[in-house]
Amino acid sequence: MKRTTGTITRRGLIRAGTAGAAVALFAPSVLRAQGSYPTRNINVVIATGQGGGAETTARCFTNVLRTDLGVDFEFEFHPGAGGQVGYELYANRRDKDGYNLLYSNMHPEIITFATQETTYDLPGDIIHFAKTGGTPIVTYVGANSPIQSLEQLVEEGKKRTVTIATSRLPHPGTIGMLSLAEATGADFNLIPFGGGNPTSMAAITGETDAAVLTAGVAISLGDQVRILGTFRPTPEFDAQMGNPPGVNSVFGTSIPELELSQGWAMHTEVWNNMPEVRERLVTAIRAAFDNPELKAQFEAVNYPFEGVEYGDETVCAEIVQNTIELARRYKDRIRES
Template sequence: MTLIRPTRRGFIQAAGFGAASVALGAPGLGRAQSYPDRPINVTIPTGEGGGADRDSRVFASVWTKYLGADLEYGYYPGAAGQVGYEFYMQRDKDAYNLIFANLGPEVIMLELQDTGIVIGEDIVYIQQISSEPMAVFSSGRSPITSLQQLVDEGKKRPVTVAVSRLPHPGSIGMLALAEATGANFVLVPYGGGNPSAMAAITMETDCCVLPMANPIALIDQVNILGVFAGANPAPAESKGAPTVNGALGTSIPNFDSSRAWGIHKEAYDAFPDRVAHLKQIMNEAVNDPAYAEAVKGAGLPTTFIDVGGEDVAMATAAATKELAAKYKTLLSGA
């Protein structure tokens, strides 16, 4: 059984943002080799308690029994993830520092913002663990209970849409929907999934668009109006929510995002044995039946588990980069 023992202390300050650290894992569980012989730091480019934090902890609850070391988490929200990535690039390139990425919004951010950080040259994503489509939802108390109603309302007045950050697949999806239907959607960034969802639930905004796991976790408080996918991957958990194209007869592309672990390219090149070990035990953990049980225990559909090694994760990043370039004008206009 994996032991989880939270601790709190001050974390390094970066770009004016604070961070909290949380130690996870059981440091004495039969290491097969000397690496790792101390805690591994994990940078999350969003706030504590958000979707990335949740998903990384679900994975860590299984992975740490293979890793045999603690994980110390630091949270660096800001500038659509740029603050976290810039902080990560300052950390030692020794394979004791990893980044847990939400590939959709973060690759889009790196493509649109002048960060100087290049995927493949500065960071390599070595393990993909999940993928999910974007979903638009309203409060369970809202008079807007269908996607058609949302579009109709958007033709009468500006409809506000809470988003976790502007460079995001969900943002692109709503802008593409506005372009296809003539509705007027105004994107309002809230700096994270939790505050974005709460803005919709409290009806501070008309609706919200986030990765589908978020409204599923809040299904008793929201109406999922549409899913940006060819087919709803979790119909039971989403109360049979329709796809956007199915509800409106549009031809909007699928918009989704994947979670993946990344590492500095310098560490990738300098410590191939360490990287190979990380890849091996990450793959073992994500394929462990205990991981699927942990996902279910978090109230998430196991259909979102989407396992892939470096080749899959980097291909996902490349496809997202193309998506960002294709919709750059829409995002810039927003």
């Protein structure tokens, strides 16, 4: 019988099936061996809502990374419980295959981990491996506030209860203001407003005497607010913030330097067992910092580029460790506040 093109025979089907199965079985390892990761889009989990600082900066990075890695990035947002929802979901329900990453607001989310009972462990389940930048924690008032300086804020706090808006209680800003109150004898009443926008509104409209958040948020509000002081001296931000003094330099205190860092994290299992994924991602993220396109991305969205700074896994491990210790030290005080 003459065999014609396009006719499916039993033997042909078996051959094609065997070849297909072989490709399906061995292709991933072959591709891995060839260092071809990634071969498909990478999913990014963010533990805060859409439209926040984490999304803005993550997209700046992925816009640069997509050219280097040759794949696109897809975002999913799981806000809630100070980052606990996003972290639990990432740790327990996303495949540990190198195609799922976490972009993190490190400090508040680590504080949540340290002060709550969670089903994930840091760094046992999730490892932060690349810090992308950090902005100092600052305290500020609305433009119409009678409070002009950090000293005046503390003096007011010695005469009466001063209300301070904060995003949430488990937050580096809260720890900063509680430390300042403890060191100076001022009476600060921390009020959680559940997010950057309502917190800023509280200070601007005078519902609270002041607010404590990241410099990035305060800077973005322009002349609507007046920054009184910073919990981490950051010369690179000084011009934009109006040269506010460092809290420790004003009061001679030794409050830990506080900032809100952002960075990339992945499943610890992937980090330990898939070195090719680890190397490829670390190299690409590291290279992004030297790419002028990254700065252009930040400028395009009017987000301060000054705080953008690479930190490797050792830097991240230090942040995680120090923040956990700090949060556990202040855990009771946060609850009592």
